[in-house]
Amino acid sequence: MEIGRPDRPGVGPGSEASIARYLIAALGARSVSVRRMDKLGGGAIQENYALDADVSGGPQAGAQKLVLRTDAPSGVAVSHSRAQEFALLKAAHEAGVTVPEPLALCTDKAIIGRPFYVMKRVAGTAAGHLLVRDDRWKGDRVALAARLGRELAKIHTIRPPRDDLAFLELPKQTPALDAIAGYRGWLDTYRAPRPALEWGLRWLERHAQKCADLVLSHRDYRTGNYMVDENGLTGILDWEFAGWGDRHEDIGWFCSRCWRFGMNQREAGGIGARADFIAGYETESGQRVDPQQVHYWETMAHARWGTIAIQQGERHVSGAEPSLDLALTGRRVAELEYQLLRMTAP
Amino acid sequence: MTDRPDAKELIEIARATLVAELLPFLPPDKRVTGLMVASAMAIAARELSASLSPVPAVRTADIRGGKHDADKPLYEALLADARTRALISNPKDVEAE
Incomplete structure (x- = not known):
């Protein structure tokens, strides 16, 4: 944790008072005192802090359990700014998606040195390796898989054009071809060729279909990015990659083998049956899911995750951010390339 | 010439010692970090004996x-x-x- 000093604002001991002052104005309160602020684990791209605050006056009066979310020192280049993420969270909240309620956005760097936003804290855990193995967290696995399908369908009710989401670009070609061009563009900047990824991307280019209608794609809808407690789902997290895309992209990402945390027989994110997840989606959306398109995007998931794994590993290898976690993520590229090749035989 | 134990043998015994003697005593919030260290050592040891x-x-x-x-x-x-x-x-x- 950085130490917040008067000459260099940051998050840490000493920054509670300036955050409290900010919250008085942002929440329309009479007074706010921050009782506790602890860094939460898990964010490679963003940092999250648990914030317990006593709020007097205004619509949020009372003891509030909040999360403050801000940028990590270095992040993956494709993620949105915190201001954009806040707009996405608000749009999702208004669409009836179960998300932590967004409360206030601060772009003034004088408070903690970086932009941040504050949302309500939801209960439970997001840890994928726990959710797939520990039955304490599941609620009911059939219900959870169906619920996650329904939540995704609600996200996909958000469609362009939207003034509040004007920062999201429309696809230049199709969502799939844009993704392929993006990964290739990054691979061109990498120091060594990656023929296995190139093979997979070529297959994806040859098998790309037209996208029938554009929806808001979460683009990181997977186990590890939603919170669950003993009773079930409490919130969909991590909106920083969302964009206009193909509805099958999120379904494929959620079901792909690389996001089952080793529980390969539970094809819906390692937590449930694919059929339950798809049924939840189809019931809520009234749209039929095309299994072939889902398979296509599951294949894309391996190309995408493989590219991201190299990027994460590079953050360590370059010396910018020495980290065992990032180093190990970098070495996941082999298993991702291997599965990608298995899915793309000539 | 390489002295014995060689790099792979050193990593393997260091990892076995970590897993058997240190991991059980790590506080719960450091357990995942301990497992990641063990995992990195296992990868390094396998790479040293692999032929690509x-x-x-x-x-x-x-x-x-x-x-x-x-x-x-x-x-x-x-x-x-x-x-x-x-x-x-x-x-x-x-x-x-």
Whole structure:
């Protein structure tokens, strides 16, 4: 944790008072005192802090359990700014998606040195390796898989054009071809060729279909990015990659083998049956899911995750951010390339 | 000449000691970090005893341009190479096929 000093604002001991002052104005309160602020684990791209605050006056009066979310020192280049993420969270909240309620956005760097936003804290855990193995967290696995399908369908009710989401670009070609061009563009900047990824991307280019209608794609809808407690789902997290895309992209990402945390027989994110997840989606959306398109995007998931794994590993290898976690993520590229090749035989 | 124990043997005994004697005493919030250290050491030890055969020279532009779309030998070579690397970094995932 950085130490917040008067000459260099940051998050840490000493920054509670300036955050409290900010919250008085942002929440329309009479007074706010921050009782506790602890860094939460898990964010490679963003940092999250648990914030317990006593709020007097205004619509949020009372003891509030909040999360403050801000940028990590270095992040993956494709993620949105915190201001954009806040707009996405608000749009999702208004669409009836179960998300932590967004409360206030601060772009003034004088408070903690970086932009941040504050949302309500939801209960439970997001840890994928726990959710797939520990039955304490599941609620009911059939219900959870169906619920996650329904939540995704609600996200996909958000469609362009939207003034509040004007920062999201429309696809230049199709969502799939844009993704392929993006990964290739990054691979061109990498120091060594990656023929296995190139093979997979070529297959994806040859098998790309037209996208029938554009929806808001979460683009990181997977186990590890939603919170669950003993009773079930409490919130969909991590909106920083969302964009206009193909509805099958999120379904494929959620079901792909690389996001089952080793529980390969539970094809819906390692937590449930694919059929339950798809049924939840189809019931809520009234749209039929095309299994072939889902398979296509599951294949894309391996190309995408493989590219991201190299990027994460590079953050360590370059010396910018020495980290065992990032180093190990970098070495996941082999298993991702291997599965990608298995899915793309000539 | 390399003295014994060699690099692989040193990593293996260091890892075995970490797992048997230190991991049980780590506080719960450091357990995942301990497991990650053990995992990194296991990958390094496997890599030191692996033999990777060279992948055929292939131009990225030719793959993108479609020259290898039906190139089974290239595909098989890439698949074998990726499998070997995955067996180093995550053998459990490969064996769960």
